[in-house]
Amino acid sequence: MRLEFIPYFMHFLYNDESLPHIIVVGGGFAGLEFVKAIRHKPYRVTLFDTNNYHTFQPMLYQVASGGIGPDGIAYPLRKIISKFPNIAFRMAEVIEVFPIENRIHTSIGDFRYDHLVIASGAQTNFFGNNQLQQHTMQLKSIPDALDLRSNLLQEFEKAITLRGTGKEIPVLNFVVVGGGPTGVETSGALAEIKKNILPADYNELNASLMQVHLVESSSRLLVAMSEKSSEAALRALLQLGVQVRLNTAVTGFDGEKLTLSTGETLNTETVIWAAGVKGKVLKGIAEKAIGHSNRYITNGFLQIEGYSNIYALGDIACMKSDPKFPHGHPMVCTPAIQQGKYLAGNFNKLVKGKAVKPFHYFHPGSMATVGRHKAVMEIFGFRFKGLIAWFGWMFLHLMWLVGFRNRVIVFVNWMWNYLTYQRAIRLITRPYFKKGAAKNI
Ligand SMILES: Cc1cc2nc3c(=O)[nH]c(=O)nc-3n(C[C@H](O)[C@H](O)[C@H](O)COP(=O)(O)OP(=O)(O)OC[C@H]3O[C@@H](n4cnc5c(N)ncnc54)[C@H](O)[C@@H]3O)c2cc1C
Structure with a gap:
């Protein structure tokens, strides 16, 4: 029996125009977790990102210092969603939201939504300097x-x-x-x-x-x-x-x-x-909905203040209803991942007519690595430093990386760096010219 038609059939089924359309802005930790948790559910979802890949930001410094290549921490968004029949991807910048018309304006045209999920993350904060x-x-x-x-x-x-x-x-x-x-x-x-x-x-x-x-x-x-x-x-x-x-x-x-x-x-x-970082807000959302660190103020269900069908997730969301975090949850991966899963779970509950509960954040801990055999780690109430923390940091980051291939690439690079004391990727592949300066080399 030929089964090749099944993905096409599924795609056709899920692209039923009568299904509610959810637009997601940003394929970072929050947006990606949201689309993964809403796959195969009766919604049409379109994910927008300016890049065609997901970036694992916690390891950017290793790319900057030549320890690993960029392909170790980036993963194509299309590859991730290709197995999800109800999710489409568009590589485009979302420029403005028109909430009254349920419409967004992007670099590739205008799109209508029934629900808008903003997970646009953060940008560097120079505090106006x-x-x-x-x-x-x-x-x-x-x-x-x-x-x-x-x-x-x-x-x-x-x-x-x-x-x-x-x-x-x-x-x-x-x-x-x-x-x-x-x-x-x-x-x-x-x-x-x-x-x-x-x-x-x-x-x-x-x-x-x-x-x-x-x-x-x-x-x-x-x-x-x-x-x-x-x-x-x-x-x-x-x-x-x-x-x-x-x-x-x-x-x-x-x-x-x-x-x-x-x-x-x-x-x-x-x-x-x-x-420092601050939220990367979109034009069109009312100023009064923008709070501390330029993030959207949300209620406990992640709806942006003043809007019933526009939500914020991850770094861009500032949920003030959690008494432990009066200025919003920390701008790190764990709230973003948990919020993405939570919001998709709410949409899935709505389909079944079930009630939804407010978001509750579980903070597993924090960690940072300093160098070979040197790190600090506070996890589930336990504190580690030195060699154990260093191995713990590496193990967890390897597990959190998106894609098996990326894990293998990073692991091999780490082993090489560890054994040789070298940083393998010492390449000037595109010279950098300082802004306003003459040629650097
Ligand atoms: C150098 C660095 C180190 C970090 N280290 C750690 C760490 O060790 N541990 C930790 O927990 N957290 C760390 N973080 C923070 C963590 O990466 C963020 O909290 C997390 O990425 C937030 O996820 P997000 O989905 O909200 O946003 P992001 O992951 O930033 O994703 C936002 C996405 O939205 C897209 N986007 C933005 N604007 C638009 C637009 N207008 N149109 C279309 N697409 C758009 C972006 O391209 C991006 O893909 C670090 C961050 C940095 C920069």
Whole structure:
């Protein structure tokens, strides 16, 4: 019996125009979890994303530091949804929402919806400082990570040509701003490059000239974790030679000189801004529905304030009804994943005429890795540091990666890096030119 017709039949069945149409903006952690949990249900779903892939952002810093390639942490959205007959994908930017008409305007035209799920995530927050926005580098996407990787390697090449002149010193000064997991992990990775890669590949350079600075405005690193974990992370970074400045804010950077709230200045060409994110809101949703950190204020059912058929999920959602999180849930993967599943579950319950309950967030914990055998992990009420936390971090991230192939690629790269002390992907595949600067190399 020939069974090839079944997917076509299923597709035809699910594309019944009379089914309610749900538009999902964003195939990140929240949007993807939502579409996975609503597959095979009587809804027509269209997923929009500006990229044709899902990005596993927690490991962007490993791409930026040459530990793994971008294909290890990105996964094609079409590949994921190809088995789901009721889900369609459109690679497009959603530009504006017209709530009264139940319509969105996108870069490929206008589309009508019955329900709109906004899971557009977050963007880097420069807190209104245009100078920092223009001159610092950010780490929010795969292109950002590749730019950072190119910049890092180009600066080493440049330092070689300048060696002995003193001009190589600012070129080899790398500043990371923000002591959250991204800042801690990025500065740890840079310090390991200084320790293992510079002496091997750039032996014409005096490796001790490379300096990694981490600047944090609050009194400790990893503020979302316990003080003990903060101290352990600080100790590990100091052991790696990172110069950590706490209680210090960055006040300006003109591309050559970084100024700090302490009055100190640092000559550097590379400042990595990891000091904050804010919601990536869409035009057309009322201003009064936008709250803390530029996120949509939602009720306990994730409906955006003032709208009954528009929902927010993940980083963009600020649910204030959870007393444990008065400013909304943390902007990390776990709320995004849980909210995606929860909202799809509500739609599925509605089909069966079942009542829905408000969202309840379960916080499993936090973790950050600093370098080889150095990490901190707080999970299900237990606290770990050092080797156990490091292996735990690697195991969980490997499990969370989307796609078996990606897990294999990342695992093989990690093994290679571990055994050889190398970072395999040290390629300048597309040179990075600093904004407003002459050619970097
Ligand atoms: C460098 C870095 C490190 C991190 N480390 C950790 C960590 O260790 N642990 C942790 O839990 N969390 C970490 N996070 C945070 C975590 O990645 C986010 O909380 C999570 O990705 C949020 O999921 P989301 O679905 O809300 O948004 P995202 O995953 O950001 O997805 C949003 C999607 O929407 C798309 N999009 C945006 N606007 C539009 C538009 N207008 N039209 C169409 N598509 C659009 C984007 O292309 C993207 O695919 C890190 C984040 C970064 C940047």
